[in-house]
Amino acid sequence: MKKTILIIIGIIFIVTAVIFVVRNNESQENKNIIKVGALLILSGDFAKYGEAGRNAIEIAVSDYNSKPSVTSGRDPRVEVIYEDTHADPKTAVSAYQKLVSFDKVDVIIGPLLQVEMSAINSLVKKDGIPVFSVAPIPMDQRENTSNPLVVWPDPTLEAEQMAQYVFDQGIKTVGSISTKDAWESEVSEAFLKKFTSLGGQIVANEVVLPDSKDTSLPVTKVIVTKPDAIFVGTYYKFIYFVRKIKELGYKGKLYSIEIDTYLSGETKPYSDGLQFISPAFYTPKFTKEYQDLYGEAPSIPSGQAHDAMSLLLSLITKADSTNFRDDMLNEMAKLTEFDGVSGKITFTSNHRAIFPLSIFQIDNGAINKVK
Numbered sequence: 001m002k003k004t005i006l007i008i009i010g011i012i013f014i015v016t017a018v019i020f021v022v023r024n025n026e027s028q029e030n031k032n033i034i035k036v037g038a039l040l041i042l043s044g045d046f047a048k049y050g051e052a053g054r055n056a057i058e059i060a061v062s063d064y065n066s067k068p069s070v071t072s073g074r075d076p077r078v079e080v081i082y083e084d085t086h087a088d089p090k091t092a093v094s095a096y097q098k099l100v101s102f103d104k105v106d107v108i109i110g111p112l113l114q115v116e117m118s119a120i121n122s123l124v125k126k127d128g129i130p131v132f133s134v135a136p137i138p139m140d141q142r143e144n145t146s147n148p149l150v151v152w153p154d155p156t157l158e159a160e161q162m163a164q165y166v167f168d169q170g171i172k173t174v175g176s177i178s179t180k181d182a183w184e185s186e187v188s189e190a191f192l193k194k195f196t197s198l199g200g201q202i203v204a205n206e207v208v209l210p211d212s213k214d215t216s217l218p219v220t221k222v223i224v225t226k227p228d229a230i231f232v233g234t235y236y237k238f239i240y241f242v243r244k245i246k247e248l249g250y251k252g253k254l255y256s257i258e259i260d261t262y263l264s265g266e267t268k269p270y271s272d273g274l275q276f277i278s279p280a281f282y283t284p285k286f287t288k289e290y291q292d293l294y295g296e297a298p299s300i301p302s303g304q305a306h307d308a309m310s311l312l313l314s315l316i317t318k319a320d321s322t323n324f325r326d327d328m329l330n331e332m333a334k335l336t337e338f339d340g341v342s343g344k345i346t347f348t349s350n351h352r353a354i355f356p357l358s359i360f361q362i363d364n365g366a367i368n369k370v371k
Helices: 002-031 047-065 089-102 114-127 155-168 182-197 216-223 238-247 261-266 284-294 302-316 321-334
Strands: 033-040 077-084 107-109 131-133 173-179 201-208 229-233 253-257 275-279 337-340 343-347 357-363 366-369
Touching (some): 033 047, 047 302, 089 107, 114 182, 131 302, 155 182, 155 229, 155 253, 155 275, 155 357, 182 201, 216 238, 229 238, 238 253, 238 261, 261 366, 302 321
Parallel strands (some): 033 077, 107 131, 253 275
Antiparallel strands (some): 337 343
16 A cells, blocks of 8 residues: 555656656746747738738748758747738737737737837837837827837838839829828828929819729819829729729820739739839849749738848847847847848838838839839
8 A cells, every 4th residue: 555655656756756746847938939920911902012921921931940050959039920901900909919918929020011000009108019010100109219110111201212213204293193001191291392392383182981883973073184103092992993094095104113024014004104102122132032932023911021020030039038128129229221022121210111112113014113
């Protein structure tokens, strides 16, 4: 009987020891994993946009996790948890809250739309979690802060440069068409203000709701003013407006901002000759790696998503695991520049991102660099 009791005690001791070792190993292993929450559009009309971002993030993470310093355990491994925002502000909030409260992520990358960034901005301030946004912060919410860190061209500066380019082409009158989306409103207003300040004239300015089904009336109102050019300041309605402009027989110049290969391909019969401003398309190494993996050239926002994730990864090794969030936030505040696949990104003293920009033209559905 005594011997049996001793055997049982011995078994209990061994089982307890094994459980302790396993849990300790799991704890140590978890300490060496950084969980990144990714807020992306992975379904709906803008799924292609989100897929381009996810593909690029996967490349950056794969390159990082395969480094000897990571495989040896010297630097932490990165795990990404993706959440679909559906391009909807309310869903973006729910996705953010799940990542922070349930998944307990250490840092967040995304979202991709300004309206989504606007929806989560107050929560980011409250929670103090580092966020690397691939969407600008709305003008009325901008503060001199590095969190969220915006890894995207400043829309006002970008639109002003486009207005300067259009004026320099000898264009004297412009009709504008856009939506009431926050980013598109900022872009269009900045373009019109700058073009007017240069001596140009705005002969029409039509603004519709992003989900509006009527494209004929606003386009007609612009065309009847006979402008030298039309500025199509929208992503949401780009396909519909460009098609309608062509169907109504407009012969003047077309200009826009940040058009990707999806939009150029979808508007191939209608957008020939349209010129737009955008971050320069991307380093040859990244372009080849992306094309080899996914069978297509990278497009917006793949380069910017890769740069945001690469920047995030570059700061991870500078942050102490015991005080990770604060260390990351401190490193984010110090940033002045970063060499990415989109070129050298400069962060101003008030944390606005300045990207290398180029002028592109759509030729038979293909995007070609002009300037």
